Amino acid sequence: MAPSRSRDVRSMALLAGVVCAATTVFGVVGSPITVRMEEPVTLLAAFAYVAIGTGAVATVSLFLFVGRSLLSPGIVGSGYLAVVYAGFLGAGETESLVVLLSHWPWAFAAALGLGLVEYLIRRGIERWTGRFGPRPLV
Template sequence: MGPRSLPEHSSARSVAALGGVVYALVVLAWAFTTGIQFSESLVSTAIGVGYAAAGTFLLAAVPLYLLGRRSLVSPILVTGWALGHTIYLRRYAARPHDALASYLTVWPLVLGLVVGVAAAEWVVRVGLDRVLGRFGPRSLF
């Protein structure tokens, strides 16, 4: 029996999963070291941490998968902008609420923005490929 060949997109999934785990660990470690509090209840804390972990995982995994599978660059740029904006607000802006806590809470909106921008890039790149025969989405890895 010879070696099994993996599906073409399995490396994109692996990179996305690994990137999502690393991103979630880094952002959650930052949250815990800066004193973000979830709740006094153990159940509420577990739900809050799980929600934040799932969100940060998806905010990295989805853009990385789209980059590897279809060479879409804009989702990574949007995620990077959102994190950079959060860092900026946390560091320099005088705000009544914590920007990092907001980032961990409103991640579905950011993920929706990431997917929307990815769809727009997809449409533009498919159109360019049809008109110019170049710049079409393709698999990177």
């Protein structure tokens, strides 16, 4: 497990999060989800909640996957985002899509939690086998 410490990985993960947040806002606006304009502040808060949520899931899971070489956060984050964006494309069942969009904290917690468990297991295996890094080929 060789973590990448470069700024490029962080910048790439942040950019992916911003793109996912913007895609989510455009997806909600373009989907048949009914949005009431009674209170603009509440509407703006709901858009921000959903956009920041999907952006945070994308950023953290991509950073842990690419930057720290952890597989489980990548699977959880990409799986959650794939289901959300597939819901925008299908958009036949809007109630389940709304529920899924509001449950991003669970996907975020799963990515962090499973990433921590995977890291601890890998670290334990490295300590148990005596390997603290890649062995030289020569």
